[in-house]
Amino acid sequence: MVISPGFKLSRRHVVVGLSLIGFFIVGIFAWQAWTASRALLDARTHAETVQKRIKAGDFDGANRALAELRSNTSKAHDSTDGLLWDLGKHIPYFGRNVGAVQTVSEVLDTATQVNAPIALELSRAVDAGVFRPDKGQLNLTEIQKLTPKVNRAAASIEKASRDLDGIRSGKLVFPFNDLVGDLKDEVERARSASTATATAFDLMPQMLGADQPRDYLLIIQNPAELRATGGLPGSLAVLHADKGRITMGWQGSAGDVNPFSGPVVTLPKDTLQQYGPTMATDFRDINFTPDFPQAAQIAKAMLAQKLKIHVDGVVSVDPLALAGLMQGTGPINAGHGVVLTASNVVPVLLNQTYQSIQDAAAQDTFFENVARKIFDAVTTGQGNQQLAITGLANATNQHRVQLWSDRDDEESRLAGTAVGGALGGKSGRTPQVGMYINDSTAGKMDYYLQYRSSVSAVDCRRHGAQDLRASVSFVSTMPKDYQRLSEFITGTGAYAPKGTIAFNLRFYAPYGGEIVGLTVNGKPNSATADLHHGRQVAFLPVALKPQEQVIVTADIRTAPGQDGDGVFSFTPGMIPAPNGVTFTSACD
Known part of the structure; x- marks a missing residue:
């Protein structure tokens, strides 16, 4: 470039030049921000489409929507990845919003590139009946094949949760504060679910007897008579697992385990002071404490002392969790003219039976029969497995499904998950x-x-x-x-x-x-x-x-x-x- 000899560079020229450069940079920044925001809005639409297609069993349609979704989030990520955005993060006040948008774009792009395809594959596996029991037998080999991908998805969501945790959404401007806050909540729910799923896939083979047979005490808690973990531990059964095959053995009630002349375990002083001695002397009171692992250990000790039955762990559900499972199994004939459905199993088990059957032993017999009927329906793969798994997942999210293992390595994995039930x-x-x-x-x-x-x-x-x-x-x-x-x-x-x-x-x-x-x-x-x-x-x-x-x-x-x-x-x-x-x- 040739500058005329008569040209003098003034302060005004410098200011104008810098202003033009500034406007140009702001223009590029605004264009990239607009492109990213449009891409993220389109991504939301396609994400909803993916979910709808999966629920409808249209996996080809879900794949097409997923391709569009990945294109949207990739465009948003590319638009917010560069020198301008990296520098923009350091601008006072405004910078935290720039950094938040950049992090959100990266998190969503990773979710669609890594997590969404794995979720789609799992949904396809459920639809194909991979997890459907056959005469009480689960296919542990297929579960082990999918485990690495499930763990990869869980690790990815865990990282996303950590990245978003560094954003203080309350200090962002509208609408970023609400949008980021909502996303953090959604990712946290996904993190909890994915961690529980990964733990389940990791532990399921060994806990279902891949290496050696296992026995578990099944407790059906009754929230019509509340206890801290959910309800009175009323109906009981022993489940036997051997190489993925699950069978039901002994059935009974708390009355078959009681009474005890003295405590079966020594309660910690703070537990004894808070909840009294009956936790260790009356099976009906083992879960006065909200700490499910402690209640489960007392149940194990009582069963061994009174009935000489030794179990490797305790699993607990309640009738609302059973209702979730029955969304998939469909109606179950309980006998005596009673047909149970997802909509009536809760009032029947928690209220109507106590009004219609005026004998405690007859009530226990009815409850045991219902428990076995539902168990048989689930373990034979009756009905829609996707609905059954969804119902069970919802119950788990509500802390209606709890699990304790007497193996320290397994229990350490369960602790902190939705099914662990430990008091923090x-x-x-x-x-x-x-x-x-x-x-x-x-x-x-x-x-x-x-x-x-x-x-x-x-x-x-x-x-x-x-x-x-x-x-x-x-x-x-x-x-x-x-x-x-x-x-x-x-x-x-x-x-x-x-x-x-x-x-x-x-x-x-x-x-x-x-x-x-x-x-x-x-x-x-x-x-x-x-x-x-x-x-x-x-x-x-x-x-x-x-x-x-x-x-x-x-x-x-x-x-x-x-x-x-x-x-x-x-x-x-x-x-x-x-x-x-x-x-x-x-x-x-």
Whole structure:
């Protein structure tokens, strides 16, 4: 380029030149941002199409939609990957939004390139009947073939969760704050599900007797009489697994295991103080504690001492989980003119049987027959396996399916998963809050108890502590003409007046935290507070008359350094709801 001798470069020329360059850079940046946003919006549409095609069994259509989805996320990733975006991340205030969009684009691109094809392959395998039992036999070889891919998907989602965890969505501008917050929630749910799936694929062969036979105690918990882990451990059975073939042996009830003249195990001092000695002397009370592994170990000891039956682990479900399975199996003839379906199995097992059969032994016989009928339907592959697996997955997400193994290596893998059921202790930056219920009417009144609960972080304090608020609304749906109900439902009146739903409520603060206040229907209320597993516990007896509502709120303060998103777990009741849910940090 030749510059005229008369040309003088002034400050104005420099400013104009730099402005033009700046506008050019901003223009490129804006164009790339617009391209990325359009691609991400299109990706959302195609992601929904992929899901719809899979549900419809149209895997060719799902593959076509997946190809479009991968093209969209790849375009978004390419548009946000470059020097301009890397530099943009360091611009004060605006930079955090640039970095968030860049991370989201990368996470979604990885999800479609790595995770989506594996999910599609698994769905195709389910549709093809790969996981369908044949006369009680599961194909462990096919499960082992798919395990590396399942683990790869789980590792990818785990990385995505860590990457997104570094974004403080509360500090982003609208609409990025909501979009990133929603994505973090979705990825966290996917992380939990993929981790549980990978653990299941890893452990399934050995736990189903690939190397040596295994025996498991099956407990069907009854949420009509609540216990902290879900319900009274009523109907029991022993399952035998050998090289993938599962059979049902002994069946019975808690009454067949009781009574015991003394404790079968020595309870830890904090458990004994919190829940009393009957956990170790009465099978019906083993799960007063919300710590399922502890309850399972007591069950194993009781079974061995009383019946000389030795098991390698304990698995637990409840009738709402059975209803999920029956969405796939279809109707099951239980005999005596009773046909069970996904829509009626819960009221039949938790309420109607206690009204129509007025003999405890006959009730147990009916429950045992139903358990075997459902077991046979599942293990013979009856019905739609995809619906059955989906129903079981939903129940697992609600903490209605729990599993404990007496092998330390297996139990260490189960701990922390949705099926592990362990009561958390130290948890780093993650505050864990619990709300657990134990019935005190000695009836089946909790069938009429509905509750919805939540936790939110309301303030970020010095040194990374948070103020939390846990709230639960209890409603009694007990009919006013409760006198017509049998005493199997209402109880005898010895522990609570007939028609009253009575239970003990416990809030667990995070490890090292404290419960600083408790209100009942807006009025301050005192509560007993002790430690269990290093966590402060507030104990409150509650009683509801027919049609009454009670709202309980607990104000909780975490320990310093617990400034991350929290996790809230609770006793699963009659209302299906996700459990182990994440709540957003106030320090975000």
